[in-house]
Amino acid sequence: MIAQDAPADPLSDVLALAGLRAACSVRLTAGGAWALRFRPIELKFNVVQRGGCWLSTDATEPVELQSGDCFVVSRMPFVLGSDPALPAQDAADVFAHSPTIANYGEGEDVALLGGSVTLGGPAASELLGLLPPVLVIRAQATKDSPLPWLLDALDREWRADLAGGRVVCNDLLRLMFVHALRLHIDTTEPATLGWLAGLRDAPVAAALRAIHAAPAQTWQLKTLATIAGLSRSAFAARFKQAVGQGPVSYAANWRMRVAAMRLLGSADSVSRIATSLGFLSDAAFGAAFRRVHGVSPGQYRRQSALHAANPA
Template sequence: MLSRSSTSRADPLSDVLTVLGARSGGRTRLEATGAWGLAFPERQRLKLVAVLRGACWMILPGEPARRLAEGDVFLIGSSTHAVASHPDIEPTDGAALYAEPGCDVVRLGGDDTIMIGGSITFASAEASFVLDALPRFLHIEKTSGSAAAVSRTLDLLDAEAGREHIGGSLVTTRLAEILFVEAIRAYVAEHGEACVGWIGALADRPIGESLRLMHGAVAHPWTVAALAARVGMSRSAFSARFARRVGKPPLDYLTSWRMLLARQLLSERETNLASVAREVGYLSQSAFGHAFKRTFGYSPKAEHR
C-alpha cells in the first residue's frame, strides 16, 4: 500500500491515496513486432505504461488516436482502450493474454516495440475521488520539461526488471508506485492551470494551500471566510476560484474528504462512532450520521459492524 506522508506539512495526494487503499497491481511487459493490436476493458484503476523501445498508438473511444514514442509514459484512467502498431489494426482481447496467474509478459512475434506497465488499484469503492480528478488519458512525452524525474525512474525500473536479484519483485513494485506519483507531478506541472479537479488545483497557489489546510486539520471548524483569509483572498473570489478549479465549493469538498476518512476509520479501527465523528470534525454524532448517510447511502453504524 502506498504509505502516508511522514512530514508535518499536509500532502493531499498522499492522504487520498492512503485512505482509498491505493496499491500497486504489479508489473506487466509487452514485446511486439509487425502488425498487432490489443484491446482492454474499463476498470476502476489507474494504469501506467512506459514505452521502452519503438512506438505504438493509443486508441480511446471518441478521441483521435495518439502516437507514443520511445521514452513516453502514459496514464489511463477508468476507460476502455486499445494499444496497437497502427490505429487501423483491429485489436484482439489483450486482457485474456494476461489472464493466466503469473503471466505478466506477452510476446507478439518480436521486440521492435517494448512496453512495461503497472496499475494502481483501490481497496475503497470510492476510487472515483481520484479517477474523476484526472483525465482519461495522461500523456507525458519524453521531451516534456517535466519528464526528467519520470525518465530517471523509468530507467531504474527498466534496469531492475532485467535482473534476477533477491527482492526484485518488491523493488519493481515500489518503483512503479514512484513512477505513478512522478507522472501525477508532471501532469500538474504541465497542465495544472488548465485542468479541473483537486489534483490539478494543487498547482494553484491559494487553492492548493487551502486544500493542504483542510487536509492538515480536517477536524477544524473551517468556514469559507476563514480559508479565504488564510490564503489572502476575499471570500467571494476564493469561493468562485475554488469551485472553478476543484469542481465543487470548498465546504462540499471538505465534507467529501471527511466522509472518506471517516469510512476508513470505521472499517479499520476498534473505535466508537462518537470518537470517529470528533476526529473528522463533528461534535454531534447525529450530524455526523446524517452527513455520512447523504454521502454513502447508509448509516455509519452499518460500516462499523
C-alpha cells in the same frame, strides 16, 4: 535527528484515502505488423521502453507513442499496435502461457513495461472522475523529472529476478504513476483538472493545505479566506472556480472522506471516530456522514467488510 510532522499535502492525502496501489505485471515486446486488445478491470499504467506503437480506444482518437512516453488508460478496453487500422488479437491469448512476459509478431521493435493501478479507497472517486479516458505523458515532459531514472530502475529490477523484486517493482511503478500525475497537473489546462487545479493556485492551495491538516476543525469561510490572504467574497469565488465547490462544503466533504477511511482502517468505535473528528454527538456525526456517503457509519463499515470478503 529531530523528527517533525510533514506539512499537509492535499494530493498525498487524496492518494492515501484513494487506496493507491500499483502492481507491475506485464512486459511486452512486439515487432512487424501487430495489434493486441487489452481488457483491463483497473487503471493501466504503461511505459514505452523502446521503439514506438499506436494506442487506440473506442472513446479517443489513436495516439502515436514513442520511447519514453507513459500512458494511463482508465478502465476501458484499448489496443496497442504497429498500425491502428490492423485487426487486434486478444492479449489474453498472447499472455496465456506466461501472465507477465510475452512477445508478439516478428522481432522486438517495441518494448513496453507496466501494470495495474488500483484506487479502491473512499476518495477513489476524487481522482477517477478527473482522469481523462487516456492520459499520455510525453517523454519530452519527463526529462527534468525522476521518471526516466525510475524507468531504468524498474527495468533493471524486473530483469534481475532478485529476492523481493516484485515488491520493489510495484513500489517503483507506484512512484512513476504519482510523478506522471504530477506532470499532468502541471501541464494540463486548469479548466479540465477539476479540484486538482486548486493545487496550482497559491491562495486556494494554502486553504486546501489547512483543511487537510485539520479535518476535525469546523472551518468557516472567514478563517479560510484569512489563510488565503483574500477577502471572503474573492476567496469564495476563486476557490469554487478552481475546485468546483465552495470551501466550506469541500471541508465538510473531506472530513467525511477521512471518517470513511478511519472506519475502514481501524477498529475504533463509531463514537470514538466521531469524537476524533470534532463531533459532539454520534447523531450529528451520523447525519453528516449519511449526507456524503448515503448510509450510516455502521452500515458503511459493514458493507465495506462484506465487499472485501466477497469482491465478486
